[in-house]
Amino acid sequence: MRRRRLGRSTVEITELAFGGAGIGNLHRPVSDEDAAAAVDAAWECGVRTFDTAPHYGLGLSEHRLGRALRSRPRDAYTLSTKAGRLLEPVPPGGDDLAQGFAVPATHRRVWDFSADGVLRSVEESLRRLGLDRIDIVYLHDPDDHGDDAFRYGYPALERLRAEGVVGAIGAGMNQTAMLTRFLRDTDADAVLCAGRHTLLDGSALAELLPEARARGRSVVVGGVFNSGLLADPRPGATYDYAPAPPDLIARAQRLQTVTERHGVPLRAAALRYSLAHPAVAGALVGVRSAHEIRDAAHRLRTPVPPALWADLRAEGLLPEPPRTSGATWVPGTFRDHEQRDHEEGESR
Template sequence: MDNLPKALTPPLPTRRLRTGHHLTELGLGAAQFGNLFRATTDEVSTRAVTAALDAGIRYFDTAPHYGLGLSEHRLGQALAGATADVLISSKVGRLLVESPETADRLDDDGFAVPATRRRVWDFSRDGILRSVEQSLARLGTDRIDIAYLHDPDDHWETASTSGVAALIELREQGVVGAIGAGMNQSAMPAEFVRRTDVDVVMVAGRFTLLDQSALDDLLPIARERGVGVVAAAVYNSGLLSTATVDSTAHYDYGQASRAVVERAIQVADVCERHGVSLPAAAVQYPLRHPAVVSVVTGMRTEEHVRSTVARYGEDIPESLWEELHSSGLAPDPARANSPRQRRRDLLSQTSYVC
């Protein structure tokens, strides 16, 4: 495409999956290309992709769920003329079916798009094969680099059996490269790693400066099994996205509690003492764990891309992570790689009065 950069910069540093795929440490999440919460345009989305490629981002994540297929379509169009090697992940489990009876209204799941289709949960073999076929058509490609089972929280039995089996079949055929699951919790992804042949999992909001629950279950088993982890929603819905904490900001898709806001302010204060912005620390924090292969953040515009890349590249002294760790605000992932290590650290910080 004419608006793609003529001389692309080299890719950002990458980390490798066991399948041989290399993900840039920073990935673009394309949910907003699907008109998440408000409408955007094809042109704005394409400019964001152009800026991402020019900045060295080569990993792009999307899903049929995002705008009832609009995100996949826009991402595919924006990457159509790209000369760089890019890696695309999409998702299965929410099959899109035509819905003419609702076409006169807007989608009721957070996307500003006409409800010409509806989502149907389907982790069966047929549902997954149909979903991948539709995604390939919207993306305009013949292969998806990573296919995630999307939010199978209430569908463990089907997703972990026929769902995984269908993805393995597609992986063996070369239609998808790596397979995994993407969720807003860490316990079930840990079970996918423990019980199934997945290559990578995406965990949203459970490995951040405010929530390190993935350190207790997912990250230890992922590292043990050689499964990559992609950390998403590192701003926890917005609370960590600004240098000064906004007490009215959202946390995990809802209003942040006073206790959470106060903790975020404490973390921000530590960052300020070390000359670091809170959002930069939020982006870089998960990358300190050896199982994490990429951090994916939502980027709607080229301005979002530039600011996020700047956060990723901001110089952060080790003293910041040391203070966050020693204060108990956020364990250093480079040190706290297991519940046992976390317990040892906690005991070492505890004073006993006899």
């Protein structure tokens, strides 16, 4: 599994990363045994980057991930978590505060991008993880809290980085505009962009990816399957955590028809597409079982012939950057990853 450095930091990630929302019981329960087996399978596949957040299952994901990683050499893997939501206990019998996670509503999430809130969040995450350090901290979904995030939360992360408490910092969101602002207005090492650089959504091509490339920063992409539609395009599939509209289902099915004509599963094409841009350091795939991470690792290694991308482009199925974006990468111009590593001097 290749490794790439995040921006100008010393932190490296594997090109395939383990997304911990699933083992936080996103949408449905996962047993402790299945969560541990998923982490074990990821390790066997060469995955050495693991991502979590307090938001995922009200801390359950952090507890489970820390437990599964604790016996492994700490310098052998990279761990990221997020700040911006504090967990506060609530009395039993309160409203359902799980927010899509199948967990007891024992806590409520409190938005807090103040300096103290970010420091407290990191401290509490370390306690839940039971580990000695966190390698990457992202400000988590500051969409409606931009002023506090830029004025207080981000400077707190800079202090943690300067003190050596964390190795790399940034922000993680489902939109591109504010992430682009983080690249322009701060010294963030990386941003985590979910669902906006996929075969169905090319909005990151307009500004975010060119900005990262120009500034020597890194983008970690999440949601490469758009929460399920690109994994299994059928009626009833989800797109961005909601029922997929018919026009997007039809488009995903057209994508699948072309990829399978070349003997390539749509999942493999979706994963390889998201990793192809030179600003992208890695792809984070949500995992809830050993089977899912093994499948992702297998799809990453699936050969994708250049003719597949040419056919997708000919049929108007590849996202196109706006003419005004100044983009230097055109969808469909895919280089072999080994060649990319050699050209850019990236570490593995």
